[in-house]
Amino acid sequence: LLARQELRESSARTYPRHLPIALAEGSGSFVRDVDGNVFIDFLAGAGVLSLGHNHPEVVASVTRQLGLLAHGLDFPTPAKDAFTEAQLSMLPPELREKMKIHFCGPTGANAVEAAVKLCKTATGRGDVVSFQGGFHGSTHAAMALSGLVSAKRNVPNTMPGVHFFPYNRAEPLEQALTDSLGGIPPPAAVLLELVQGEGGVVPAGPEFVRRVRELTRDLGVPLVVDEVQTGCGRTGTWFAFEQYGIEPDVVVASKALSGIGMPVAVILYDAALDTWEAGAHIGTFRGNQLAFAAGVEAIRVIRRDDVLGNVRRRGEQIAGRLAPLTGRPGVREVRGRGLMWGVELADPVTGRPATEAASAAQAHALRHGLIVELGGRDDCVVRILPPLNVTAEVVDTACSILVDAITARAA
């Protein structure tokens, strides 16, 4: 199956290059390949499957909705109304009243585009500030806004007017924005990930975030937090920004909104920014009723089963299980928040990113029944994004495999 696909599909595929399996079916935190091998799935659809594969109650709700209405363009529908209510109810009370929702095309990248367009429209400014190491998607502007050079080096003339600043250091940005010799005009938006996911699981420091928020507020620049990966409970609160005590102007969300992989993407934004005219950001697939039904049910299950509490407890468990890796030769750092963890590998002699060791650890883990992801500088960070309802037993088994894989392959 893999070989046949190889011949027919474009060479742009990514995951099967490092994880050479063909998927047949999934259940909870497990996935089975076409040859009958079962894996613990700590890639979980790149962080999409917050309730794991095929959560039965969410599947039932999607199936019910399929019998009613599958696609609704941007007409109001009961499913969309319930989804909107459910999403707004997850915001902190101060934001619940003042935020609006805009339904974007089905991907995170589309919602990033919408956020930037909205801020340009509202401010009348053209430039955007983004951070080194960030990732915001593969569409043209989202790619241009991403720090990861590998994603854009073969595309000439990416979108102009993007200014990159160091992540986790506020002074260079402050200087550029406030010093008359600083060099950049006030931007339309500052776009920030609170934990850089693709960039290698790098949490933003609280002081950095506080300063960026202060600066942007003082200068009247909308702060857009890209919570495509960190959102919907991944870091232990519904959105990661809650842990920083800030109020963003725009929140971008997608991946885990439906809990089980029905595509949907939104921006939640301060109603004061709503300067859009009809048709300003449209798209055929903005009315996925199956995703709406799934998202409502996912939130019901997440509340009922205290899934956010589970994220925090399993996160602490992972921190404890991965702690022995810290200080080992070849391991530069173990980092994470909630259920988003990464182990950065470096050559013990040169200190350079240990890309091959990371790739070997990933392959080792796969052979022992665990699917993990890579990211960060030259893909030297081994990453996990478990389902948020993963059990302590599965975490235990997975951590044993991961620690063995890294111990065997690093250095």
Ligand code: PMP
């Ligand atoms: N923003 C962030 C923070 C992401 O992690 C991703 C996907 N990895 C995206 C945007 C793009 O989302 P999508 O792949 O659905 O376009």
